[in-house]
Amino acid sequence: MVDHKKVEQAIRLLLEGIGEDPDREGLAETPDRIARMYEEICGGMNEDAAEHLKKTFTAENNEMVVEKDITFYSMCEHHMLPFYGKVHIAYIPDGKVVGLSKLARTVEVFARRLQLQEQMTAQIADALMENLHPKGVMVLAEAEHMCMTMRGIKKPGSKTVSVVTRGAFEENEKLQNMFFRMIG
Numbered sequence: 001m002v003d004h005k006k007v008e009q010a011i012r013l014l015l016e017g018i019g020e021d022p023d024r025e026g027l028a029e030t031p032d033r034i035a036r037m038y039e040e041i042c043g044g045m046n047e048d049a050a051e052h053l054k055k056t057f058t059a060e061n062n063e064m065v066v067e068k069d070i071t072f073y074s075m076c077e078h079h080m081l082p083f084y085g086k087v088h089i090a091y092i093p094d095g096k097v098v099g100l101s102k103l104a105r106t107v108e109v110f111a112r113r114l115q116l117q118e119q120m121t122a123q124i125a126d127a128l129m130e131n132l133h134p135k136g137v138m139v140l141a142e143a144e145h146m147c148m149t150m151r152g153i154k155k156p157g158s159k160t161v162s163v164v165t166r167g168a169f170e171e172n173e174k175l176q177n178m179f180f181r182m183i184g
């Protein structure tokens with residue numbers, strides 16, 4: 001849970017630190033706004049992916065399922081600036097499938113916090129492995145990092161792609177290529 005009071009104090013201090021007047025009209029409500037904003041953008045910290053993935057359906061078809069183009073917004077833990085893009089998830093069921101929305105909910109759990117893209121990608125894959133016990137999982141995330149575009153090295157348009165394979169997808173080029181073709 002976000003400690004609103006602490007965030008508000010910190011933002012006041014930050015505003016002073018950057019040479020602003022936290023009491024000027026336009027900024028008066030900013031500490032409160034930002035505290036409420038963090039409640040939302042770090043909301044994944046209060047959630048458990050297992051809760052979203054506990055309801056499953058029996059499946060007769062154990063072929064690969066792909067949910068692609070799941071948009072996400074996260075915050076890089078180094079600069080607290082947004083990184084955002086798409087996550088693509090594939091899994092091969094082993095008798096159990098999960099509601100499709102739950103894949104996107106799992107992405108939200110791990111995106112809505114201070115993150116590293118590679119870690120977020122692995123956490124999504126591991127949550128699916130642990131809760132669904134599928135034959136395999138593959139997750140690919142592609143994102144633009146604002147710490148790379150609006151500051152520092154300033155390379156707008158550059159994208160970071162991270163991939164994680166678990167179970168049947170590990171070292172199986174045929175399955176991996178099928179996933180890559182499906183996400184096109």
Ligand SMILES: Nc1nc2c(ncn2[C@@H]2O[C@H](COP(=O)(O)OP(=O)(O)OP(=O)(O)O)[C@@H](O)[C@H]2O)c(=O)[nH]1
Pocket residue numbers: 076077078115116117118145147148152153
């Ligand atoms: N691996 C990884 N690196 C990230 C991610 N988000 C931001 N970074 C990088 O984290 C690094 C932090 O580097 P530092 O040298 O400690 O910080 P800095 O001086 O602000 O670095 P510059 O961005 O190069 O100016 C930078 O290279 C960022 O590009 C991420 O999700 N994964």
Ligand SMILES: [Zn+2]
Pocket residue numbers: 076077078079080081145147148
């Ligand atoms: Zn960063």
